[in-house]
Amino acid sequence: MAERTPLTIAMPKGRIFGEALELLKAAGLNVPTDLTEDSRKLTVEVPGEKISFLMVKPMDVPTYVEHGVADLGVVGKDVLMEEERDVHELLDLKISPCRISVAGMPDWTPVANPKVASKYPRIANRWFMEQRQQVQVIHLNGSVELAPLIGLADRIVDIVSSGRTLQENGLIELEEITQITSRLIANRASYRLKNEGIDAIVEGLAHVVGQEGEKR
Numbered sequence: 001m002a003e004r005t006p007l008t009i010a011m012p013k014g015r016i017f018g019e020a021l022e023l024l025k026a027a028g029l030n031v032p033t034d035l036t037e038d039s040r041k042l043t044v045e046v047p048g049e050k051i052s053f054l055m056v057k058p059m060d061v062p063t064y065v066e067h068g069v070a071d072l073g074v075v076g077k078d079v080l081m082e083e084e085r086d087v088h089e090l091l092d093l094k095i096s097p098c099r100i101s102v103a104g105m106p107d108w109t110p111v112a113n114p115k116v117a118s119k120y121p122r123i124a125n126r127w128f129m130e131q132r133q134q135v136q137v138i139h140l141n142g143s144v145e146l147a148p149l150i151g152l153a154d155r156i157v158d159i160v161s162s163g164r165t166l167q168e169n170g171l172i173e174l175e176e177i178t179q180i181t182s183r184l185i186a187n188r189a190s191y192r193l194k195n196e197g198i199d200a201i202v203e204g205l206a207h208v209v210g211q212e213g214e215k216r
């Protein structure tokens with residue numbers, strides 16, 4: 001891909017990273033060999049292409065992009081829904097598919113003002129508000145499935161993929177809130193000012209994910 005505009009891409013460390021990297025390579029980006037999941041380097045430049053990568057926490061990707069220190073970012077739709085940052089969502093990359101669901105113990109019975117543990121307090125609050133159910137959301141940063149087992153919460157709102165974590169902890173999925181995939185996002189000003197460079201990347205990625213007609 002002939003790329004002249006200097007661009008910075010925020011890449012999420014962790015689960016999405018490998019698949020996102022493969023997509024970028026398939027889209028023709030000359031990805032440097034030191035851009036690997038286990039690298040400790042936090043910035044990596046693509047020689048000759050004026051592209052640099054920032055290695056950041058998945059939850060922080062929209063922050064870097066909103067503030068314009070990254071022009072582009074790859075992030076799960078769950079994070080976009082939770083963070084509500086002012087960024088431009090360009091493309092559904094269709095990687096890291098999963099869903100956000102409400103789950104609980106099989107013998108769960110309705111109680112007044114139930115406690116709901118979640119890594120996604122905004123998504124959980126929004127969902128229960130839409131359902132006109134009053135709940136108390138407890139924010140956790142991980143191991144959310146533990147909460148109903150030890151009496152911290154009556155239900156959880158969390159990612160479900162294979163369903164293994166729920167199953168191994170004796171929980172059941174009660175309601176699906178939404179399907180999730182990873183998205184390509186852009187800083188709003190960058191999208192206007194660096195449109196040519198960004199469009200070249202979007203075109204390449206859209207071609208790979210088979211989505212020419214679906215770009216936003």
Ligand SMILES: Nc1ncnc2c1ncn2[C@@H]1O[C@H](COP(=O)(O)OP(=O)(O)OP(=O)(O)O)[C@@H](O)[C@H]1O
Pocket residue numbers: 012013014015016057058059075076077078079096097098141142159160161162180181182
């Ligand atoms: N079990 C899963 N299967 C598939 N995709 C998942 C799964 N869990 C999360 N994801 C997707 O991958 C993204 C990144 O998840 P990952 O676990 O790498 O980061 P994280 O949730 O921020 O973890 P940590 O808090 O450990 O840094 C999530 O935002 C979501 O879109």
Ligand SMILES: O=P(O)(O)OC[C@H]1O[C@H](OP(=O)(O)OP(=O)(O)O)[C@H](O)[C@@H]1O
Pocket residue numbers: 141142143144145158159160161162163164165166
């Ligand atoms: O349906 P499954 O395939 O089992 O995947 C779902 C699990 O994966 C994620 O957890 P993660 O591994 O990121 O750990 P965490 O609990 O620390 O967030 C998510 O929060 C679920 O716990």
